[in-house]
Amino acid sequence: MSARAILIGLAFVLSLTACGGSSAPPAADATTDATTDAAAAPAAEAAGEAEPVVPPPAAPADIAPNPDLPALLAAADVNKGKILYLQCRACHSLIPETEPGKIGPTLHGVIGRAAGAVPGFAYSDAIMKSGITWTAEQIDNWLTRPSEFLPGNKMVFVGIQKPQDRADIIAYIQAESAKSAAP
C-alpha cells in the first residue's frame, strides 16, 4: 500500500472520529497534509530503486590464511628470501618502476596495495576483478599456488610449497620496499 493511501485512509478515519461518523469528506487540512507527505514518498522510493546492483567480484579461492604465518614471518630470513626471490626476479622488479623487459608488475610496495594497482601494467581480469588487497596472508596464499588462488590469472608460476620459503620471500619484499629507490 502506498504512503498516500495510508495517509488518506488515516485522514478518513480521523475525520470519521472528529465528525462523529458523518459521511462528510475529510477536512481540508488533513487532505493537505496527506498530499505533502505523499509527495515526499516517491523520492524515497526512487532512491531505493536507484541502488546499484553491483555483481560480486570474481572472488579469490576461499583459502584460509595460514595460522602459522605470523610465526613464520617473525622467524623469516631476509637473506634467504633474497636468494629465493631470484625465482620472481625474472618477471618482477623490486624498485618503484616496473622495469622494461619484466613481464610482471613491480613488487615494490606490493604489501598493503590493492591488486592490479601498478599504473600502466596490463593485468588479467582475474587480478583486476579480484577485490584483493595484498596482505602478507594473501600473498602467502597466492604464492602457494597462483593458478588455484586466482584462476585465470597470467602469472605463470607453479608456486612455492615450503611455508617458510614463502615467508622469507614476503619478508624480503617488505624489506626492499622499505628502502628508497635510489641506489
Ligand code: HEC
Ligand atoms: C614467469 C613470470 C613470473 C614469475 C616467475 C613470477 N611472477 Fe608474479 N606475476 C607475474 C605476472 C605476469 C603477474 C600479473 C598477473 C595477472 O595480471 O594475472 C604477476 C603478479 C604478481 C603479483 C600481484 C601484483 C599486483 O600488482 O597485483 C604478486 C604479488 C606476485 N606476482 C608475486 C610474485 C612472487 C613473490 C614471485 C616469486 C615467488 C612471482 N610473482 C613470480 C609474473 C611472474
